[in-house]
Amino acid sequence: MRPTAGIGFKAEHFDEAASCPASGLWFEAHAENYMVEGGPRLAMLEALRAVRPLSLHGVGLSLAADADPDMRHLARLKTLVDRFEPFVVSEHLAWSNWRGVYNPGLLPFPRTRAALDRIVANVMRVQDELSRAILMENPALYMPLDGDDLTETEFLCELVRRSGCGLLIDVNNVYVSANNLGYCANVYLDAIPGAAIGEIHLAGHSADPEYGESLLIDTHDAPICEAVWELYEGLIARVGPKPTLIERDDNIPGFAELRRERDRAHALLTSISSRECREAVHV
Amino acid sequence: MSDLAIFQDRFSRGLHENGDLTLSGDAETLRIGLSIHRNTIYKALIDALRANYPTVERLVGDEWFLASAHAFLEGNLPQEPSLNAFGAAYPDFLRTLPAAADMPYLPGVARIDRFWSESHIAADADVLSPEALIGIPFDSLFDLKLRLHPSVRLGWFGEPAPSIWKLNRPPSSATEQVDLDWAAEGALIARPHGEVIMKVLDAPSFAFLEKCSAGATLGQAATSVLDIDPSAGLMTRIAELIALGAFMSFVPTHADQRGDDQ
Numbered sequence: 401m402r403p404t405a406g407i408g409f410k411a412e413h414f415d416e417a418a419s420c421p422a423s424g425l426w427f428e429a430h431a432e433n434y435m436v437e438g439g440p441r442l443a444m445l446e447a448l449r450a451v452r453p454l455s456l457h458g459v460g461l462s463l464a465a466d467a468d469p470d471m472r473h474l475a476r477l478k479t480l481v482d483r484f485e486p487f488v489v490s491e492h493l494a495w496s497n498w499r500g501v502y503n504p505g506l507l508p509f510p511r512t513r514a515a516l517d518r519i520v521a522n523v524m525r526v527q528d529e530l531s532r533a534i535l536m537e538n539p540a541l542y543m544p545l546d547g548d549d550l551t552e553t554e555f556l557c558e559l560v561r562r563s564g565c566g567l568l569i570d571v572n573n574v575y576v577s578a579n580n581l582g583y584c585a586n587v588y589l590d591a592i593p594g595a596a597i598g599e600i601h602l603a604g605h606s607a608d609p610e611y612g613e614s615l616l617i618d619t620h621d622a623p624i625c626e627a628v629w630e631l632y633e634g635l636i637a638r639v640g641p642k643p644t645l646i647e648r649d650d651n652i653p654g655f656a657e658l659r660r661e662r663d664r665a666h667a668l669l670t671s672i673s674s675r676e677c678r679e680a681v682h683v
Numbered sequence: 684m685s686d687l688a689i690f691q692d693r694f695s696r697g698l699h700e701n702g703d704l705t706l707s708g709d710a711e712t713l714r715i716g717l718s719i720h721r722n723t724i725y726k727a728l729i730d731a732l733r734a735n736y737p738t739v740e741r742l743v744g745d746e747w748f749l750a751s752a753h754a755f756l757e758g759n760l761p762q763e764p765s766l767n768a769f770g771a772a773y774p775d776f777l778r779t780l781p782a783a784a785d786m787p788y789l790p791g792v793a794r795i796d797r798f799w800s801e802s803h804i805a806a807d808a809d810v811l812s813p814e815a816l817i818g819i820p821f822d823s824l825f826d827l828k829l830r831l832h833p834s835v836r837l838g839w840f841g842e843p844a845p846s847i848w849k850l851n852r853p854p855s856s857a858t859e860q861v862d863l864d865w866a867a868e869g870a871l872i873a874r875p876h877g878e879v880i881m882k883v884l885d886a887p888s889f890a891f892l893e894k895c896s897a898g899a900t901l902g903q904a905a906t907s908v909l910d911i912d913p914s915a916g917l918m919t920r921i922a923e924l925i926a927l928g929a930f931m932s933f934v935p936t937h938a939d940q941r942g943d944d945q
Contacts, residue, residue, distance in 0.1 A: 432764065432765040432766070433765075435765050437804060437805055437807075437833075438804070438805060438808075438833075439804045439805060439807065439874060439877075440803070440874075440877050441803075441804065442807075461764070466685050466687035466691060470764060473763075473764050473765075476765075497764050498694075498695050499695070500762055501761070502760070502761040502765075503695075504724055504727035504728060504761070505720050505724040508716075508720075509690060514686060518687060542715070543712050543713055543715065543716025543717070544708065545708065546706065546707040547707075611715070615719075617719055
């Protein structure tokens, strides 16, 4: 499938989403929202899946916790994967469950060798249960932690090499983390091998109300900023077109506004594709 | 214990006990970073509670709701890595909340909000059609058992919480003064055809459904109706509850009886 651009699915957009004529449009759903026995929510996703490809994005497996994945949660994810046959299944390089408490967030950890061993094992456990590779998403970071053995890109590359997973590169997270921790987003992106990237996320962020632009928060409540679009263009120019998602989870606008951002990503992907074709012909 | 586990213990304590992170590094940077994570987590929890209790929020207003949510979260962090069913204990919590003491109907309204959420995500099933019972001999009709639809939730309330709920559940925006008959009421919440419905019940209809729910035969359930009100219009009531979609099937109790457990 030629990589195209999609939109994070929101129930309030269902009618426009299901009838949208855009070529190559796909949708991503948060897996946890559909871990229910029945009802209109599942029926809606089923109807959407009947007309569009779907990606399932998990937030609850807590793969960076020093604990085995919750097997009941994994079984619920497998039920969804079997039912909806998503073209991508993804999770986060973060933890949220710890000692019986679920923290609905994506929490950081020191990137030690021991943490890598644990996360590799957890990712492989998930992939075994689902009988497929998953993509792991880079986090948005708000503070440096002491004790890192590896940089984030080294950590991700090792995770890919050892577990066989792919990467979901969230360009906004790269931008936010680079801003907050003081490194170069371009250097970060250049260190990610293109072959490992299975999907790209684009989202908006907000400046911290107290600390302003020096502390950006990955809020998914605003349009994608121009700096993130620039990073995205540079990334796909280097690695080629990849399925790209417009993510918006708060302050959700009408479908048409998300569609405009999606069409912009789609146009960039298409221009990269045609350039690649022309270059292939010339060689 | 591993370094990662020690880190996660300390981070969790910092998140929920409002403490600082007992980690090496610049204390101020860690405090700010931790507060972003704490804000994100508590915003998600409160949004989830708000989504599950919209009628309570409408009745008490945003500020009161937020205060009650923060107090509730102190002892009720989620255990499941999904927030679809989060806040099951909130109606009981309201019962113990001093600030809610002058709103005795509020826990009941919360319980109906809760029933709505449960019904919305309950298992799918066909509903029993009114025609399904046609042709069953009258003398065996009362031996069969009606099985409630999996989306059905039933409650009995000392105050008219169901009527209050009906007037205030968003997107309803009733603002006119309504004279309520301040009496006990029942509620039937169900999702027979995709949409969740709520029907205010009187004592006989509530007793009937509760008996059915407990596995009684139609005859036993009917007796409980007539015990409350001998002139209750039994057949009309049963027909109305079937038409609402409260049942998914019936179980014949005699082997010689016509009609499958459909």
